[in-house]
Amino acid sequence: MVTTRSWRERLVAAVPFVVLAPSLVASFVYVFVFTVWTLYISLSNSTLLPTYGFVGLDNYEALWANRRWNVAYTNLFLFSGLYILGSMAVGLMLAILIDQKIRAEAVWRTFFLYPLAVSFIVTGTVWSWLYNPAVGVEALVRSFGWTDFSFAFTTDRDTAIWAIIITGIWQASGFAMALFLAGLRSIDGDIIKAAQIDGASAFRTYRRVILPTIAPIFLAVAVVQIQFAIKTFDLVVALTRGGPGIATTFPAIYVYDMMFQRGKIGEGAAAAIMMLSAVAVVLVPYSLWMVWRRRRMASHG
Structure with missing residues (x-):
């Protein structure tokens, strides 16, 4: 016997689709349509305004022939590697310390998570004051009589990139700590007790039991952090501001400069596509691995 649903039942069933449709359409347009449009612009002779004269890979050739872009891409890999490893190392250390059931744990968690609540532009501004030789740490220490002390990282071509790396690690360590702490708290206590009964030291317990158990969290933290690193703009x-000279230029700054300052939309679009490629190199394998892992877990019950 075929039952006919009432209009109210149909309306209730359609509500989720109606609610989700605008965001899904907007996401599709924002991600896929604009990505395809940017790709085509990167293959065109666009300058101040978009045009659609096809020039092939000329913009990409000009991009990689530009010394500033090569410096920007080198800075991206240097920053990404040290930023991710540094924030994960500091975050893991903080998570292990807090996991020792210390006093005022909530206060310490709030203290270490606070940088995560601050935007990169605010973080960069505050740290720029600290690095400023006239009003920052250098001026403070010299006022105590140590006149040879130097802390002007951002004014030296060789040390400016390190100033950005240190500041980025300070900003992101709280995020890594939160995820690692959640992973540590999710481990079955019986496993740790069994290792202790077997005579394993605290270091060996962490190295052989605890850290391998939370290994997927390391990957998740690394994937999220590398997305932040690739899109770094406001912190720099x-x-x-990309200086001194071009010493701390990053791809996002290069894209902004080409598109909105120099009127070279085609080359700027090519740089944006290269940034997208860098993100895809990370996200696509990670997504495939997650799909494979879920299917494997489902097949094993």
């Missing part, structure tokens, strides 16, 4: 602008 607030700290160094």
Whole structure:
């Protein structure tokens, strides 16, 4: 017997689709349509305004022939590697310390998570004051009589990139700590007790039992952090504005400069596509691995 649903039942069933449709359409347009449009612009002869004369890979050739872009891409890999490893190392250390059931744990968690609540532009501005030789740490220490002390990281071509790396690690360590702490708290206590009964030291317990158990969290933290690293813009602008010279230029700054300052939309679009490629190199394998892992877990019950 075929039952006919009432209009109210149909309306209730359609509500989720109606609610989700605008965001899904907007996401599709924002991600896929604009990505395809940017790709085509990167293959065109666009300058101040978009045009659609096809020039092939000329913009990409000009991009990689530009010394500033090569410096920007080198800075991206240097920053990404040290930023991710540094924030994960500091975050893991803080998570292990807090996991020792210390006093005022909630206060310490709030203290270490606070940088995560601050935007990169605010972080960069505050740290730029600390690095400033006239009003920052250098001026403070010299006022105590140590006249040879130097802390002007952002004014030196060789040290400016390190100032950005240190500041980025300070900003992101709280995020890594939160995820690692959640992973540590999710481990079955019986496993740790069994290792202790077997005579394993605290260091050996962490190295052989605890850290391998939370290994997927390391990957998740690394994937999220590398997305932040690739899109780094406001932190660099607030700290160094890409200087001194081009020493701390990053791809996002290069894209902005080409598109909105120099009127080279085609080359700027090519740089944006290269940034997208860097993100895809990370996200696509990670997504495939997650799908494979879920299917494997489902097949094993």
